[in-house]
Amino acid sequence: MGREDVELRRALEFVRGFARRRAPRVVDVPGGFAVLDDRYPGSYDDNKLVVWAGDDPGVVLEAAERVLGGREHRQVNVDDDALGAAFAPTFAAAGYEHEETLVMVFRGAPPAGPPEAERLEVAELLPVVRESWRATLPEASEEVVDGLARRIETRLRGADRVGFRGVRAADGGLAAYADLYAHEGVAQIESLVTLARHRGNGHARALMRSLLAETAGADLVFLLADAADWPKDFYARLGFETTGRTHSFLKTP
Known part of the structure; x- marks a missing residue:
């Protein structure tokens, strides 16, 4: 193999x-x-x-x-x-x-220096995730938006180490956030989001570099990217290479 x-x-x-x-x-x-x-x-x-x-x-x-x-x-x-x-x-x-x-899979050189992203608690992250879902689903009810946001709490059981990381804009507000999971030598970066009003200012890149610095000791660092969307190219520029492909099938009313 x-x-x-x-x-x-x-x-x-x-x-x-x-x-x-x-x-x-x-x-x-x-x-x-x-x-x-x-x-x-x-x-x-x-x-x-x-x-x-x-x-x-x-x-x-x-x-x-x-x-x-x-x-x-x-x-x-x-x-x-x-x-x-x-x-x-x-x-x-x-x-x-x-x-x-x-x-x-990340195959580049880990960024030098200590991680710069902040560790976020669920209570601080929830309002920001609600805001993001509200922008994505403007017609959804408050109950639906709240449920979608609160799903982040279930992720805490998924791995030995589950954390939320973020970087801030100049005004002190959270600009971008992501999940970081680590289990038995493998690390996954997931759910990278830049809030709409802060896009185009390099916050996602800064956050990714911090996450890669934090996971420098892992045997394997990977993420999942939509094959049809632009972020895959952004990740490639950071040193990620495609090692495989999966498929999802969805049927809705």
Whole structure:
């Protein structure tokens, strides 16, 4: 097994383990498992199937209907590139939207100097996350926005070390924030957000450099990036390289 294969395997095992540890309920399904959280039934990330084996997409579709039957959505993540590509036509025929995600591993030189980002507590971060979701979903109710924001609390169970980091603008307000997870020598950077009014001022780059300095001792540092969106190019300029690809299928009313 080559270096890239090992890195991809470790990254995907990390993501699966994180999902299992944070979920109140885990259900075995053919080729993988499902995670369920009745507190946030509308959350795709907290109520989904994760599969990486098998050869019959119909079996996975049936499992999604059975396990997610009480939800309005059906979310299936396929953590194998070839399998996801093979499943795509069947899922499309069943009305599912298809997205691809890149697994990107940091292979650059860690930035010199100590990390500069601040450690954020959940209580401080929650209002900022609500603001971000409000901007993204202007028509959503306050209950929905609050539920989406409060999901960050469940992440604390996902790894040995889970932290929230942020950098501030000149006025002292939080400008950008991200999650940092570490478990058994592997670190993941996740949920990087720059608030709309602070975009274009280098805050995301400053935060990423701080996170990379903080994770300099890890065996592996990785993140997940939408294959169809521009941030993947930003991450590449910072030293991340694509080592694999996963697929997600979503069906909504």
